[in-house]
Amino acid sequence: MYIAIVGSGPSGLYTAELLLKQYEDCHVHIFEELPVPFGLLRYGVAPDHLKIKSLDAYFDSILSHPNCEFIGNCSIGDDISMNQLKSHYDAVVIATGAQDSKRPAIPGSNLKGVFTASEIAAWYNGLPGATCPFDRTEYDSFLVVGCGNVSLDIIRVLGASYDQLKSVDIPSHVLDTLSNLVIKQFTVVGRRGPFQVTFTPKELRDLLESSYEFRYLDSDYVSYLSRFTLLGLTFSKRQELLAEIYNTFSNSTQRSNLKQQVNFTFFKSITQYFGESYLEGAEFQETQLKGGEDIEHIHYLDTKTSINCDACCLSIGYQPIQLAGLHYLPSGALNNANGQVLDHDNQVEDGVFVVGWSKRGAVGVIGSNRSCAKETVQSLTDYIKTRKCGTDNPLETLVNNNTVVFYNDWKELDRYEREMGVKLGKVREKLCSKKDMLNFLKKE
Ligand code: NAP
Secondary structure (H helix, E strand, O other), X not given: OEEEEEOOOHHHHHHHHHHHHHOOOOEEEEEOOOOOOOHHXXXXXXXXXXXXXXXXXXXXXXXXXXXXXXXXXXXEOOOEOHHHHHHHOOEEEEOOOEEEEOOOOOOOOOOEOEEEHHHHHHHHOOOOOOOOOOOOOEXXXXXXXXXXXXXXXXXXXXHOOHHHHOOOOOOHHHHHHHHOOEEEEEEEEOOOOOOOOOOOHHHHHHHHHHOOEEEEOOOHHHHHHHHHHHOOOOOOHHHHHHHHHHHHHOOHHHHOOOOOEEEEEOOEEEEEEEEOOEEEEEEEEEEEEOOXXXXXXXXXXXXXXXXXXXXXXXXXXXXXXXXXOOOEOOOOOEOEEOOEEEOOOOOEEEEEEEOOHHHHOOOOOOOHHHHHHHHHHHHHHHHHXXXXXXXXXXXXXXXXXXXXXXHHHHHHHHHHHHHHHHHHOXXXXXXXXXXXXXXXXXXX
């Protein structure tokens, strides 16, 4: 039996692992448009999160399985069509993830100084094609809209010193730019309250312990804390941890010797950016949360407020990449039932499955993909039972050996990056353009 997986990030690799364990006669071919594997792990996880990055050894062991093949530098849609995959494989699993930030139409988005989380993260992680988004070396007031872990990653990395970054998985040219970048003050803006944030207490503590002076821009926190008490509501464990961190770090006098600041302000939903050609500020509609049982739900008020700033990064979540010919839901995820892809009329797309952020939307950590893959593989197993599976290797007719990057090629590149890294005192020095990768491998 031959199964194609489109995308070599964590969700695709967990799916491959389960299939290879379950079926002795299963061959898994993992297609990837980049010449290198690991998707989110290589290009999304923050470069200083080295413990998570070290999962690459585990994922590599899946790729090295004798019945698994990595087919890099091969785009489904451009080099091979989805219909070709469907007709040559017993099943196709879409694992293309979510790479681009959600970008609602906000007036002023084209001003200089307006960024998205995905463009900043892609650049500091060395994604081929990503360029430095900054055209200044100094920002006085840098807003980050959205209260998720990605917002905290961006502040931690952009605000870190050369010494903090020199041995992490960050390309040298990015490190050079970051060491000259001065950001005096970050402000995280939440559209709900301090206890409805999606970042985790651990990530918040790590950020604040790293160097920052932390304070509130307004009295939201105190008033909201007392509101919870007045309504007789109790905090969840997570909210208790957040309260503890807010209380510890909002005492800025203890940390007033620190030069950088990170502020938090809540109950503000962005409506527009303003400025001439360069960003000068952002306008927000004020919000509050409904009382009683609906306390976590947002209610938009008629009042507006502005914050002056010279940079603003929209970090309100990621959206899945959409492949042509498949039915995506308004959430950005592929229409599916337990991982079995459905069309416009909720009818089964024969032999097509989905896993990871393309299936669930961009939520959850790397480990969440394991249970997600389990569900998809169960649906695939039920489907396969009803079929007579193929015995001809589709790679012989589908791919051009001169252009695609196989697992052994990737290992050569991996060794080279690691050797370069050792010389510079870090885990690896990534090649950051497709052209450099293919030249190194002598591929077209
Ligand atoms: P996220 O956790 O979904 O956070 C998105 C934030 O944007 C929320 O605060 C959300 O507020 C806000 N938001 C959404 N739409 C908005 C709008 N139109 N206007 C203003 N604010 C808006 O997304 P993420 O930070 O991109 O992270 C994606 C996933 O990766 C998460 O599951 C995250 O935990 C995971 N991740 C984990 C780590 C780690 O473990 N270290 C690091 C990075 C990412 P509402 O809640 O009000 O919608």
